[in-house]
Amino acid sequence: MTPAEIAVALVAARFPDAVAAFLGGSSATGARQTSTSDLDIVVVRGDGAAVFRETTTSQGWLVELFVHTPSSCRHYWDLDAAARRPPLLRMCAEGVQLVSVEGGAERVRTEARRRLAAGPPPVGEDEWAARRYGLSDLLDDLRGAARGPELVFIANEVLTATCEMALLAQGRWLGTGKWLARELERLDTGLLQELTSAHAAAVGGDGQALTCIVERVLGRVGGPLSTGYHVDGHLPQAVPAP
Structure with a gap:
């Protein structure tokens, strides 16, 4: 079985309520796959379902599960943007589509691609x-x-x-x-x-x-900076008197 086929079978067995699922990482295309590559699988279920990350195995493969809802995807995409590192965004935007119920995967992918293309927030x-x-x-x-x-x-x-x-x-x-x-x-x-x-x-x-x-x-960004660098500190808030 191919990595995508293994991923589809795992999602069907573990998450029959999934409305979308994607296979990301090197195993999605095989272009950079190595002997230690795992299966990175994003599963999206309806709002209200449990959200978690889990490492498991399936048919000899190490599997990283990222289980979300539409709302939690947006929340973690926001965290991705704040850190300027888009792993979940890339998996949803560029990964292989495994499951789509009533256009669920298409909606997730469209928003992920829009956010990914917009880039990270500017540096202050x-x-x-x-x-x-x-x-x-x-x-x-x-x-x-x-x-x-x-x-x-x-x-x-x-x-x-x-x-x-x-x-x-x-x-x-x-x-x-x-x-x-x-x-x-x-x-x-x-x-x-x-x-x-x-x-x-x-x-x-x-x-x-x-x-x-x-x-x-x-x-490219103004040159080296040493002498003259200044950062104001912050004192802790005063503790109220008893």
């Missing part, structure tokens, strides 16, 4: 300043680090922060792990290749190429 001035400051600080650490364990961790942080800044500068979605790489690949394959090559060189002790890329990406 305070967040840009914080991100520029954080990456500038990491860049100083990279320049001063000696070869060893610390350099590996610094280079990893620099890689992630630079990818995120490049994506946000173009109003694009973020991701974690392999999904961050895939989001950058959608935007700029050349930059992804440059960054991964420079990161490998930096871990080996030569951070020059990675430093140059970071400086270039920082230049």
Whole structure:
């Protein structure tokens, strides 16, 4: 059986009340499927049904179930947007349709695609300043680090922060792990290749190429920021007298 056929059978057995279901992730198309790929299945039931996430197995496959209602989909899509990471949106917008009752999947997919195409919320001035400051600080650490364990961790942080800044500068979605790489690949394959090559060189002790890329990406959003960075603190609210 194909991954989609296994997913359809699982949804039918576990969720006969489903109005929509989608198979997302690498197994949906097989294009990036590996020996450790699992089945990411979004199930949508009517409002009032239980909402949960569950890891299980089916016919030898590891399965990640994301069980929702139309209302909970919108709630978690909002959380996706706030975090600028759209895993549930992508599964609903781009996944393989498994179940649709009275147009349920089409309605979910249409809204998911609209939200995904709209992109994440814009980055405000305070967040840009914080991100520029954080990456500038990491860049100083990279320049001063000696070869060893610390350099590996610094280079990893620099890689992630630079990818995120490049994506946000173009109003694009973020991701974690392999999904961050895939989001950058959608935007700029050349930059992804440059960054991964420079990161490998930096871990080996030569951070020059990675430093140059970071400086270039920082230049797109106002340049490095260090001296002059200021953030007001917040005191806790006064505790009322007894």
